[in-house]
Amino acid sequence: DAKTTQPTSMDCAEGRAANLPCNHSTISGNEYVYWYRQIHSQGPQYIIHGLKNNETNEMASLIITEDRKSSTLILPHATLRDTAVYYCIVRVASNFGNEKLTFGTGTRLTIIP
Amino acid sequence: GAGVSQSPSNKVTEKGKDVELRCDPISGHTALYWYRQRLGQGLEFLIYFQGNSAPDKSGLPSDRFSAERTGESVSTLTIQRTQQEDSAVYLCASSLYRTGGSYNEQFFGPGTRLTVL
Numbered sequence: 020d021a022k023t024t025q026p027t028s029m030d031c032a033e034g035r036a037a038n039l040p041c042n043h044s045t046i047s048g049n050e051y052v053y054w055y056r057q058i059h060s061q062g063p064q065y066i067i068h069g070l071k072n073n074e075t076n077e078m079a080s081l082i083i084t085e086d087r088k089s090s091t092l093i094l095p096h097a098t099l100r101d102t103a104v105y106y107c108i109v110r111v112a113s114n115f116g117n118e119k120l121t122f123g124t125g126t127r128l129t130i131i132p
Numbered sequence: 133g134a135g136v137s138q139s140p141s142n143k144v145t146e147k148g149k150d151v152e153l154r155c156d157p158i159s160g161h162t163a164l165y166w167y168r169q170r171l172g173q174g175l176e177f178l179i180y181f182q183g184n185s186a187p188d189k190s191g192l193p194s195d196r197f198s199a200e201r202t203g204e205s206v207s208t209l210t211i212q213r214t215q216q217e218d219s220a221v222y223l224c225a226s227s228l229y230r231t232g233g234s235y236n237e238q239f240f241g242p243g244t245r246l247t248v249l
Contacts, residue, residue, distance in 0.1 A: 051235075061176065062223050062240025064135070106174065117188055118227065118236050119165060122174035 023107045028127040041107030048060040051112050052083060052091050055122070056103040058074050063106065063122070066092065102130045105127040134158070144247045145214055153209045153244045157226030162204045163236060165225040168193075169243070175223070181207060182183050182229055189210050211234035215249045 024042040031037040043052065053068040067081045069076055069090070074081045080093040094101055105123040112118075137156045146164050157164050177191040181201040191196070192249040196214075201207040201227040211218055 060242070062225070064237075064240070065237040068235055092245055094224060097160070112235065117163075117180050117182065118190070118238065119177040119180055119188065120167070120238065121177055124174050 023109055023123060025105075025107050025123070025126045027124070028129070029095075030129050030131055031097050032131050033099060034096055037097040037128060037130070039092040039094075039103065039105050039107075039128060040089065041092070042089045043107070043109045046087050046109050047111070049111050050109050052081065052087075052090050053108040053110070053120075054079070054081065054105060055108065055120070056105045058100075058103040058123070063120075066105075096128045097128075099130050099132065101128065103128060136224055136226050136239055137227040138222075138233050138244050140244060142245045142247075144249065146249050147216060148213055149213045151214055151246065152209065152221050153211075153246070155207045155224030155226075155241060156208070157205065157207070157224070158239055161226035161229045161239070162229045163237060164201060164207050165227075167223045167225065168220045168237065169223060170220045178209070178222075202231055211246075212232055214246075216248050219228070219248045231233070 051068050051070050054066040055063040056066055057063045067076055068113050069081045069083055073123045104125040104127050106122045136158055139154045162183050164181045168176045168178055176245040179199045180188040195213045201210045221243040223240055223243045225240045227238045
């Protein structure tokens with residue numbers, strides 16, 4: 020699985036868009052980008068994933084550059100409940116159902132009131 | 133409906149003792165994972181169960197670690213002769229099992245915080 024690089028921490032004002040970058044310059048053609056987050060003292064929570072097209076769901080948007088070497092997770096209107104550690108993961112999608120995950124240390128996002 | 137539950141939420145034990153950690157997955161989720169998260173670090177995969185298939189044990193750090201799953205429900209992670217380096221939060225996750233392109237989102241429990249003195 021390709022290695023990812025994320026900033027250690029970021030702050031964002033409440034109500035503003037939070038933009039979390041992730042570099043994955045060694046990504047392969049069949050590797051997806053996944054985002055999970057972990058709120059303090061809870062288990063991780065899936066946010067979104069994508070291959071090459073931009074994706075949007077009720078939680079966030081995922082923007083992947085054309086060369087796929089980096090991506091940005093966007094939380095459009097950050098709230099205090101979005102304070103968490105955000106993990107960017109790059110891996111091949113499994114055709115056999117085993118989607119075991121390995122997280123790095125992620126980005127600690129703090130939403131400022 | 134109910135999410136993934138784990139018990140106990142906290143466990144303090146003495147070095148050398150055995151511990152059992154329990155996971156109740158979401159009903160209908162045939163895939164189950166165990167992970168470990170040391171303080172300030174990311175997630176380490178331990179073991180994966182899917183139906184009656186042989187489990188993927190590739191992440192177990194030593195033979196002191198083992199896990200079982202009863203059918204498609206409860207799983208137990210056992211650590212024998214615990215060591216201080218086993219101190220961590222142990223997380224369980226479950227998911228549906230769909231092949232052929234669907235992403236099987238993992239739903240995590242709150243974890244069991246294990247402290248080995």
